[in-house]
Amino acid sequence: xxxxxxxxxxxxxxxxxxQIFALYVIIHGASGTGGGFQGGVIFASAIILIxxxxxxxxxxxxxxxxxxxLLSCTGLYIYAGIGILCIIFGGNFLGYSFIPLxxxxxxxxxxxxxxVEIGIGITVMAVMTSIFYDIAVKEDM
Amino acid sequence: xxxxxxxxxxxFLILCAIAAIxxxxxxxxxxxxxxxxxxxxxxxxxxxxxDVSFTEAAVGAGITTLLFIATLSRTTRRSED
Numbered sequence: 001x002x003x004x005x006x007x008x009x010x011x012x013x014x015x016x017x018x019q020i021f022a023l024y025v026i027i028h029g030a031s032g033t034g035g036g037f038q039g040g041v042i043f044a045s046a047i048i049l050i051x052x053x054x055x056x057x058x059x060x061x062x063x064x065x066x067x068x069x070l071l072s073c074t075g076l077y078i079y080a081g082i083g084i085l086c087i088i089f090g091g092n093f094l095g096y097s098f099i100p101l102x103x104x105x106x107x108x109x110x111x112x113x114x115x116v117e118i119g120i121g122i123t124v125m126a127v128m129t130s131i132f133y134d135i136a137v138k139e140d141m
Numbered sequence: 142x143x144x145x146x147x148x149x150x151x152x153f154l155i156l157c158a159i160a161a162i163x164x165x166x167x168x169x170x171x172x173x174x175x176x177x178x179x180x181x182x183x184x185x186x187x188x189x190x191x192d193v194s195f196t197e198a199a200v201g202a203g204i205t206t207l208l209f210i211a212t213l214s215r216t217t218r219r220s221e222d
Contacts, residue, residue, distance in 0.1 A: 025195075033191045041199045048207055128204060136211040 003053050011053035018046040026121040030110060036117040040124025047125075048132045056136055063129060072126035078119030082112055147187065154180050165219060171209040178202040 026039030051059035063071075083093045091098030096112035097105045157177040161170050178201030185194035 033195055035192070038195050038199050041196075041204055045199070045203050045207070048204070052207070132208065132211060135208060136214075 007053050011049055015046050015049060018049070019043060022046065022121075026117055027114065029117045030113040036120025037124050039117075040121040041128060043121065043125040044128030044132070047129050051132060051136065056133070060133070065130065065133060068126045068130045068133070072123050072130070075119040075121070075123030075126065078122070079116055082116050082119070086112075142187075147184075150180055150184055150187075154184070167213055167216075167219065168210070171206060171213065174209070175202050175206040178205070 022039045022043035024039075025034035025042060026036055029035030029039065047059060047063060050062065082096075086095045086098050087093055089098045089100060094116070096109040099108055099112060101108045101111070103111070154177065157173050157180065161173040161177060164170050164173065178197055182194045182198040182202065185191075185197055
């Protein structure tokens with residue numbers, strides 16, 4: 001399902017900007033509008049755009065199904081790992097301020113919230129992409 | 142909080158909802174649903190719920206439409222019932 005040359009060129013131009021915007025949304029999730037879920041969805045839409053414009057084999061070459069599974073597990077482990085780290089240091093689940101970093105409490109909480117958002121973003125991106133792969137798998141695959 | 146603007150948006154929202162369930166062509170229904178999501182996103186932003194609006198625009202108008210179209214490419218384009 002290769003598309004027209006105009007579609008492929010525009011897609012190749014626009015995909016890096018979509019990905020940069022997705023990273024911006026994930027990083028600014030703790031302090032403003034956005035967050036891991038929205039950023040992950042935008043990142044997945046960039047990969048789905050590649051899959052639509054260049055055909056599914058090209059998208060599978062960039063991010064394979066195995067990588068997808070690994071990424072979704074990694075994000076979940078980051079989220080749960082930060083939460084359990086807080087329990088180990090004597091706080092509640094995701095009680096960020098108990099983690100002993102050489103920073104003041106607000107900075108620690110901000111840093112840990114960013115890391116958790118990154119984990120959520122990775123998982124959402126991988127799962128959305130794998131849903132698209134499962135639906136769009138054609139008979140030529 | 143301009144009520145005429147709100148009224149027009151809600152009118153379009155209801156029209157889109159009715160059109161999406163009455164139209165026979167399934168591709169048209171998908172496109173109308175995406176328009177519905179976009180109007181809903183504007184309404185959320187107008188109610189000062191920017192986070193919800195962002196999610197609605199990314200998920201409702203973006204990913205859901207793509208998944209519907211990908212599903213539609215594996216089935217027939219016209220409704221049977």
